[in-house]
Amino acid sequence: MNASTQAAHAAPAPTQENPPLLQTRHPHAEWLASGQEPPLEPGRRIIDPHHHFSHHWGGYGLDDLLRDTGAGHKIESTVYVQCGWEYRHAGEERFRPLGETEAVVRLAEAARAGGAQTDVAAGIVGYADLLLGDAIEDVLGAQIDAGKGRFRGIRVAASRHESFQHGVLSRPPLGLYADHAFRAGVRRLARLGLTFDAWVYHTQLQDVIDLARAVPETTIVLDHIGGLLGVGPYAGRQQAAFEEWLPLLAPLAACPNIVMKIGGYGTTVFGYDFVSQPAPPSSITLAQAWRPTVDAVIEAFGTNRCMFESNFPVDRASASYATVWNAFKRLAANSSESEKTDLFYDTAARTYRIGDAACEN
Template structure:
């Protein structure tokens, strides 16, 4: 479905997308596939060309933030340092974009990598190696998604239950603050208390909650979004009281959330998607405020439910009544502040 681009001049910093080549991985998952594997199969190969085509589809995307996804790790390196390869690769993509040959857009202007914080204080050595790999490196994500129902997450995810409460993890987490690095938290709605506990234990650490806290509509949670909404909302409001936490407004087109509950590339209009997502997006903006909230594409994962152009149109439908200052924050300003990209707005 092709739509006219809404507010084409509004500057956007997309603070959450991936780059990967998952073709060898896809071969390891025979049919029938788990819903998440089916979703990423839409774009098993998503690197510079694919990202550039999406980001230049008509919306005024001026820069982006790469989010770790376990791709392009260093072959032959010690296990703890394999992750450096991902940052090295993405730094090359960022340099390609910064060459100016592809326009003014600055893809991967900030890079979020990964380090295993369960290493405790030794995680500091990995963080230092990641920092040395790119001046664009801003922080890490260590995803903690866990659920007892195997149909919710599927085989790609193996975070232990209660990861963010683990003493060794928190020892490693403390190393981020020593270096002024950010932390992206991804986990599922039933686990949101773990983020709240972490944020309260480290009130000076910048934390970004990914994907509106990932409401669940799959597996044993199918059809329960409505009955679980109040629980999700109360937890979001509590986390929003922590001034060190910002929230990413997106990820709702992932197959986990089931909004839409069918894919791939469901073909729904941006107005239909906006109506579906409105209760979650508006709750998050109310809880965190525009200066601690940022719209995200989560591409190519959210391709499950919408094209890149339709996705951003849906967000713009949701902010029709917002002020100019609020839009500046939600679409670019918050991301620029959190990830050190203010130069893009100068």
């Protein structure tokens, strides 16, 4: 998967009809509004380590994010994660993904100038064609410069299944993470103090294990609990998927350079269909649905290697932003205070060098 392939999925240039600061036009906005809940533990400090801005998924811009982060939970900072948004439309292909970083920085600076309570995009995870191997270093340096102190890592999705296509990004080649040049690119990340976010389906988790073993010096953040499938050949067979996924947690956790993001359940491939119901689910319902996987991940990794993530706007297919964080707080209710601090703040702060953790690295 190269930069030109990713660029083909970038959003069109802003126009009067397609403004860069999108207002919510989500088709289920009224549905979401009908299920609002007051925030639980509103004083708990939170870093949201995974959200997007996008023209996809009904659109999600700065105003939308600030509306969500201002809905009652104490979202102190966020981490923006690439989704092929606002790439440059000219220049060398390998540098075009810098447009996404540049656009996010503009929104982050606008939020700060406007007095936002949340440090928007305190960390940015962008895209670079790691198949360039050692030759990627100048692109990474340019991304760091474009991030103006916010750039923290690279995500390259390898999520692919032979029987179905999903998502707004390109269809990556099978075995991408095993490519020799790709692994050389991942090693370059560590030399520059950058992380690698991995997005795969659970049927590809051995690829992540092999990558982590091959590049132990690079921190790998596994998105969305490892992409537990509930569609395609797993439609109506979620227990079978769970039984395939569960034994892979131990070898994943045995790689000390892997950190897990807990969330992403609103992603279509998980197979939940809350959005087709007359009313959105409560945080109690969400917590009940997610608990088996959340408990399994935390047991395997420990809270110091796990972080809750919103994955907004994608996870609007589950519930509102405030309700999703309520569900996470319910799931962590029996954890100790230090464990809760890990899950909601410290693991993300350490991984992405945010706040006090930025000064420790």
